[in-house]
Amino acid sequence: MILETVNLNYSINEHEILKNVNLCFEEGKFYGILGPNGAGKSTFIDIISAIKNNYKGKVFLNGKNIKELHLKEVAKMISLVPQNFYLDFPFSIKEILLMGRHPHKKFLKGYSEEDYLMVDKIYNKFNFNLLNNNSVMELSGGEKQRVFFAKALVQDTPIVLLDESTSNLDIYYTHMLLKDMKNLVKTQNKTVISIFHDINCAINYCDELIFMKNGQIITKGPLSETINEDNLFNLYNMNFKIFKNKNKIISIIPEEENLYEKI
């Protein structure tokens, strides 16, 4: 088990945002977190990536309490593609990618040849030469998102966290990047934990799903155990139709009557 949370609780003032979250993540699996707005999904991702540390409970990374690890150690293990990017300096794409190598840099030493090679490899793979290279600040939302995806790949960590990281991407890049992630999970035994709002995207790529609502885990497991009408209703408070082909779930759509009722 590469990552584990034990009795994770997180509150802001009186508001309980995460309640007793106990989860285990294994190597070589792609996990999807689904849940309504405000369920606590991003808060959970922020805690396991050591961005937030004022929580109750424990997070273990390879068996070590994350609070006892140096941030650089955590960054060698976990990369995060965030939901939003705040840039107040006109970094070039290559400069952003090179930041991904920072956790691997030796103390008081510059970047190594290997670091620059890694940056070039990913830069070329993503065809970033076709974009405006003056400043990442000038790129479109989706182009920026691709740069931060690429930075996570340059960071080359065993765990990759995606916080709705395809929200700005067109359908081509969404599938290309998620396919890439799935490939890393299968060939390099990486662990990907991704928040999804698009349930059909989640069922395409995930080995296991986690349903989160009101800061609690409703269910966790492979698609065969998590995807059913009752669990989906419980999660989103609406009816869904699940389409299967030879027992494999191929598509999930909301039931229309229920949508009209909601309006």
Ligand SMILES: Nc1ncnc2c1ncn2[C@@H]1O[C@H](COP(=O)(O)OP(=O)(O)OP(=O)(O)O)[C@@H](O)[C@H]1O
């Ligand atoms: N700084 C804050 N102060 C007060 N409440 C906060 C703060 N940050 C987050 N929250 C609340 O915590 C809850 C969980 O937020 P979080 O961003 O984790 O949800 P989410 O499941 O990722 O939602 P979404 O799908 O909308 O991105 C929300 O009700 C949010 O309003």
